[in-house]
Every structure is written in structure tokens, then in C-alpha cells.
């Protein structure tokens with residue numbers, strides 16, 4: 636067990652999914668694709684698609700409420716809300732302020748973090764740093780996305796890969812052995828044309844659609860994720876053999892398996908939800924974490940690794956004593 640210290644501890648988790656669930660076969664009715672291709676290349680079987688009234692902020696608030704409930708806290712206890720998203724409700728204000736208003740946590744610090752699929756890891760790291768610095772005590776860190784609204788539904792190479800959803804954790808500062816042990820983050824802007832949205836307020840004045848060179852992203856993902864997990868383990872002085880669970884970003888089952896193989900970790904230690912949710916970008920890590928906590932796999936005291944990689948490129952990993 637690691638030494639006692641003041642750390643940011645995950646006290647609660649939550650998640651939310653849009654009502655509409657779409658199978659590969661249903662998608663194949665409107666897109667030139669097949670269940671076989673999607674399953675074989677990605678591991679995806681289903682995704683949830685937001686309907687009227689379901690937005691990044693409403694899904695994020697629903698996930699946050701669950702996280703509050705599971706921590707036994709109320710909105711008034713929160714002094715920091717960070718929403719990680721690449722699909723905010725509006726260009727501004729930050730979706731975090733909309734979530735704040737829905738929850739009734741008005742007055743606390745609230746802002747968004749944009750690091751696409753790594754957004755949750757970035758937001759988690761900012762919240763953890765603010766807690767350790769003493770500028771926050773109880774923080775809601777939310778990953779929430781409605782990627783269905785920035786997909787080009789004529790582009791089969793991307794539209795089959797993504798889904799909508801939200802996940803949240805409640806982080807609290809406390810003394811003890813639990814909490815965030817180490818986090819490592821990276822970005823490399825020279826690759827920003829491999830995964831991007833072809834619009835924005837300051838360029839086209841439009842929202843734009845997602846574009847990706849999948850194969851190149853795939854190659855970088857496996858190398859970067861294995862490297863950053865290794866760095867985080869070193870920083871936490873943890874042997875990979877001591878890890879109980881890996882909670883990866885859910886972009887592609889092949890990426891996830893190749894990454895954990897590189898680290899010599901058993902496939903049984905991986906929380907896999909890509910089959911049910913597809914790639915929900917910043918929501919995927921907290922969504923997967925919440926499911927595994929609720930179904931009893933991840934228990935208090937377990938040593939877990941969170942990892943993600945996405946547009947920018949951005950990537951990161953965090954080692955947590957749950």
C-alpha cells in the first residue's frame with residue numbers, strides 16, 4: 636500500500652446515456668456498412684444517440700447527480716465543476732455553468748476543458764491539482780459529449796464509430812492511502828490534422844463535422860498510450876503487475892487490447908464498454924468506470940489506471956487507488 640498523504644479521492648461516480656440505442660444493423664440501413672465490418676474492426680455493437688432535449692449539459696448533469704448521490708453529497712457541497720467536452724451546448728457559456736445551474740450548485744467555480752477524447756483525463760488532473768493546492772475541496776469532474784451532432788452521416792469511415800453519453804466522478808480531498816497517485820499528460824499539435832472538426836467560431840463561423848485519418852490515429856494511439864501508462868506507473872512507483880483494473884478510453888477494442896498487451900497486462904483486467912457505447916470521447920473513461928463500480932468489479936482500495944488519447948493529439952494516464 637502507498638503511504639498516507641492528502642490526495643484527491645474518488646468518492647462517487649455516475650453516468651447517463653441518451654434513451655435511443657442504435658445497433659450496427661440499424662445503422663447499416665442508412666449507411667453503407669455492415670455489422671460484420673464494424674464488429675471486426677472496432678468491437679462496437681451499439682451506440683446511444685441523443686434525441687430532442689438531450690444535450691451535453693443535460694446528460695452531464697444527470698451523470699453528476701448520480702455521482703453526488705453515490706458520494707452521499709449535495710449540490711451545495713460542491714466548490715468546483717469541470718466539464719470535459721468537445722461538443723458544448725453553445726460556443727459559450729461553458730457547459731459547466733449550465734450543468735451548475737441544473738444542479739443548483741450556483742456560485743462555485745465552473746469551467747470547461749477541451750482536450751477531446753483525453754478531456755476527462757485533463758479535467759481530472761486540473762481538479763486533482765486544485766484539490767491538492769487547497770483551492771477546492773469537493774469537485775465534480777464530468778466528461779459529456781454529443782458527437783452524433785458533429786458527425787458527417789455520409790462518411791462511413793467515421794459515423795459508425797461514435798456515440799453520445801456522459802460520465803462523472805466526485806473528487807474530494809482527504810488524508811489517507813486512497814486517491815490519485817500520479818497523472819501524466821501530453822499533447823502534440825503537429826498531428827492536429829489527423830483528427831479534427833472542419834469548422835469553428837473563429838474560422839468558418841460554423842460548427843463543422845468530424846474528420847479523421849483512422850489508420851494513422853490508430854498507430855499513434857497504441858504507442859502513446861502504452862508509453863504514458865508506463866510513465867504514470869513509474870511516477871506512482873507502481874509495478875504494472877499490481878494493477879487491478881485498466882479503465883481505458885473506448886475508441887476501438889483492438890487499440891485497447893494492443894495497448895495492454897504492450898504493458899504485459901491480462902485482458903481480464905480491462906473494463907471494456909466500447910461494444911455498448913462506441914466512442915463517446917471525453918465521456919468514455921468515466922462512463923466505463925461508473926459501470927464497473929456499479930456492477931461490483933471495481934471496489935474500494937483497488938488500484939486502477941485511467942487512460943485516453945484523442946484529437947490534438949492529446950493523451951494521458953492516471954493511477955488511482957480507488
Ligand code: UT7
Nearest residue numbers: 668669672676752791792795849850852853856886887945
Ligand atoms: O478517440 C480518438 C481516437 N480515435 C481512434 O482511436 C480511432 C483509431 N482508428 C481506428 O479505430 C481504425 O483505424 C478504424 C476503425 C477507424 C478503421 O479501421 P481500419 O482497420 O484501420 O480500416 P481502414 O481505414 O484501413 O479501412 C479498410 C477498408 C477500406 O476499404 P478498402 O480501401 O480496403 O477497399 C474502407 O473503405 O474498410 C472500408 N471501410 C468500411 N467498410 C464498411 C471504412 N469504413 C467502413 C465502414 N463499413 N463503416
